[in-house]
Amino acid sequence: MSKPASSFTGFGDKALPFFRALDFHQDRAWFQENRDLYEAHVLGPLGAFIAALNEACIAQGLPMRGTPKSSIFRIHRDVRFAKDKRPFKTHAGAVMTRSGTKSDPGLFYIHIAPEGCFAAAGFYDLEPKQLAAFRQAIIAAPERFRAMSASLSEADLAFDPQWSLKRPPREAVGIDDADLLAALKLKSIVVRHPLTETSIHGPGLVSECTGFIASALPLLDFGWAALAALEPERS
Secondary structure (H helix, E strand, O other): OOOOHHHOOOOOOOHHHHHHHHHHHOOHHHHHHOHHHHHHHHHHHHHHHHHHHHHHHHHHOOOOEOOHHHHEOOOEOOOOOOOOOOOEOOOEEEEEEOOOOOOOOOEEEEEEOOOOEEEEEEEOOOOHHHHHHHHHHHHHOHHHHHHHHHHHHHOOOOEOHHHEOOOOOHHHOOOOOHHHHHHHOEOOEEEEEEEOHHHHOOOOHHHHHHHHHHHHHHHHHHHHHHHHHHHHHHO
8 A cells, every 4th residue: 555646557457356256255264365356456556546646636736635544444344333243344445534534524435346436525424513513504604505506516416315314403494495405404415426447447537536526625615614613612
């Protein structure tokens, strides 16, 4: 994972087949036997991708940072309190944030898996106070929210509906606008960009994801401004 950014040429052609096989085996001995394949086709390229994307964000003035060490999620699952005791994840993932730490709200995420690869950006799994602040920002400045949403739409981006509550939260009482109600029901405010199998195997993935981050920046800026009111509480 210490390869220079310029070394990113795409994920290896065995990256997705590796995860298909790992899903079948889910065996530590098998993983150890195939660790070199994982590192060469998945882990090494993912580290090079993060390094290259970090450099591209700096060059273009985009506020996303990450390193191979801080950004990549482990392939080993935490099974201590899980009913599912399978030891390995069957995908690769990495995250970038303003500070470069995984816990910072407002993120870019890449997901590499046989069932579908994608990039995502936004605010995932916010703490209750953070989610309340985001919702209050929507209520207090609906036109600003709509302008942000329109910018996303122009880039063919939309809020991922899988994080929507079935019923509006209490903050939505008295609000009749369908677009605002839909937004207030979201537990995570995220947009996604699908990545084709062709794109993940080439160096153009960096520019594709840089462009996606730029397109998602209105959402990130809106959320960061909404959460700024909570910063004194964090000290």
